[in-house]
Amino acid sequence: MNAPYVHPKIGPRAAAFLAREHKLLIDGKWVPARSGKTFDTFDPGTGRVIAKVAEGDAVDVDFAVQAARRAFEGRAWRMMTPNERGKLIWRLADLLEQNAEELGVLEALNNGKPFATARDRDVPGCADLFRYMAGWATKITGETLGISTPGQFHAFTVREPVGVVGQIIPWNGPLAMATWKLAPALATGCTVVLKPAEQTPLTALRMGELIQEAGIPDGVVNIVTGFGATAGAAIAAHPDIDKVGFTGSSEVGRIIVHAAAGNLKKVSLELGGKSPVIVFPDADMSVAIPGATQAIFANSGQVCTAGSRLFAHKKVFDRMIDGIAQQASQIRVGHGLTDGSQMGPVISQTQMERVMGYVDQGRAAGATVTAGGNRIGQEGYFVAPTILTDTKPEMSVVKEEIFGPVLCAMSFDDDDLERIAKQANDSIYGLAGSIWTQNISIAHKMAQRIRAGRIGINTHGNVDAALPTGGFKQSGWGREKGHEGLHLYTEVKSVIVSL
Ligand code: NAP
Ligand code: MG
DSSP states (O other), X not given: OOOOOOOTTOOHHHHHHHHSOBOEEETTEEEOOTTOOEEEEEETTTTEEEEEEEOBOXXXXXXXXXXXXXXXXXXXXXXXXXXXXXXHHHHHHHHHHHTHHHHHHHHHHHHOOOHHHIIIIIHHHHHHHHHHHHHHGGGOOOOEEOOOSSSOEEEEEEEEEOOEEEEEOOSSSHHHHHHHHHHHHHHHTOEEEEEOOTTOOHHHHHHHHHHHHHTOOTTSEEEOOBOIIIIIHHHHHOTTXXXXXXXXXXXXXXXXXXXXXXXXXXXXXXXXXOOEEEEOTTSOHHHHHHHHHHHHHGGGGOOTTOOOEEEEEHHHHHHHHHHHXXXXXXXXXXXXXXXXXXXXXXXXXXXXXXXXXXXHHHHHTTOEEEEOOSEESSSSOEEOOEEEESOOTTSHHHHSOOOSSEEEEEEEOOOOHHHHHHHHTOSSEESEEEEEOSOHHHHHHHHXXXXXXXXXXXXXXXXXXXXXXXXXXXXXXXXXXXXXXXXXXXXXXXXXXXO
C-alpha cells in the first residue's frame, strides 16, 4: 500500500492528526468499522489520497444509535443542568479556536478552501455558533396557558429534546455544516449520530476529539464516517432515531423523506438553491459588483445560498458584467494551502465534470461564455470563475443548481416589481436572494415579493449565528441557526393540572 501523500505546507499538528488512524466515534471510543473496511479521502487540490478513514455502514450506525439512545436515557446528559450543558458547549467553542490553525489546515486540505478562510472565518464562525447555542441552553422555555375549560386548571408547555437525532451533512463546509447541526442539538439536550460527507470526513473527526476533550459525555455525539447509500441510508431509516437533519442535494433529500416514513421520524432539510441577485439601475455599483462577485464565487460557488442567477437592469447590465468579469479575473485560484489563494478547487473530479458539463450544456443551448468556462491546470479540480450571458429561463444552467463557480446573467428592462419578482421567483428553489438598490421602498417591496428564506439588501451572504437559514419551496423544511434552529430539536409538551 502506498503511504498517503503529505502536503509540504502541513504543520506538525495536522500531520500528527493525519498520521493517526481515522476511526468511528461510538460511545466515547474510537473504533474501526465492524466490517474492517476503510476508504480513501482526498486532497481536491492535488487529487491525491491524504488519509484512510473507517467505512461505517448500517451495523456501525446501529451501534452508534444504541450508544446515543443510552446517552439520551442516561442521567449524565439528561440530568445535567442547562448551565452545565451550556458551559460544555462553550468549552468546545474555546477548543475550536485554540485549534484553529490545525483545523484550518485540515479543512483546506480535505475540502480545498483557502486556509485563511478556513482558519479566520469558518473556525471562528463555528465557535460563534456554538457559543450562541450555548447561551440558549438556559433559555429553552415553555409558556403558561390560559384555560377556558370549566373548572380550575394550571396549564403550561415545556420544550423537551426530541431525542436521538441523525445528522447527515455535505462537503461544502465540513466544519460549519457539522456545527450547524451539532450546536442546537447539544443545546437542547439531544444526542447525535453524525455522518460527515464521504469527501470530507477529517475535520468532523478532529471535532469529535475536541468534543471529548470538552467533557461532553460519552455517547452524546457519535460520528460514523462512510457513504450515503449505506451509512446515510441506515440513519435515515433507523427505527430508533427520532429525528433526522439533512443538508445536501434535493434528490437525496427526497430519499431521506421516504426512508424517514418508516418510523415517521421528524425531518429537517436544507437543500439546494438557485438564488437571485437582483440589481436595480440606482444600485451603488461599487457595492453591487463586489457583492455579486462574492455571492457566486465564494467557496468556488459550492454554497447552497450562492447568488447563481444575476438579474440586472438593462441600464446597468453591461457595467455589472464587466465589473464582475474584471473582479473574477483577479481572483487568485489555487491550492488551499498556497499562500494568498482566494479560491480553491471544487470538491472532486465528479463535481468538476458536473460543473463543466453544465457549462457545455449552456453553450450548446446558446449561452455565451463571457468569462472562464474552463478547467485550470491538470492537477486538482480547479474551475475558472465563469460567467454565462445570453441565458434563458428554460436552460438547465438557469434552472438547476450547478454548485460551482458559474454565474448565469440575465437582464430586465422593466419597472414593474411584480414582473421582476416573477422572473426571480421562477425556480423550484427558494433558499436566498439579494436586492441591490438605494431606494428603500423598492428594497422592501422586493424583499416581500421574493419567495426565499433569506433576503439580503445590498448584501448577499451572511452566516451570522442569529440569522435563521432555510428554504421556501423545494429548498427544504425548517430553519437552522438562530432561535428558530432550536425548534428543530425540541418537542412541545402540554401539561395540564386540575386544581
Ligand atoms: P448528496 O449526495 O446530497 O450528499 C449529502 C449527504 O447525504 C452526504 O453525507 C451523502 O453521503 C449523504 N447521502 C447520499 N445518499 C444518501 C442516502 N441515500 N441516504 C442518506 N444519506 C445519503 O450531495 P453530493 O452528491 O455530495 O452532491 C451532489 C449535488 O448536491 C451537488 O452538486 C449540489 O448540487 C448538491 N449539494 C447541495 C448542498 C447544499 O448545501 N444545498 C450540499 C452538497 C451538495 P455521501 O457523502 O456518501 O454522498
Ligand atoms: Mg453524494
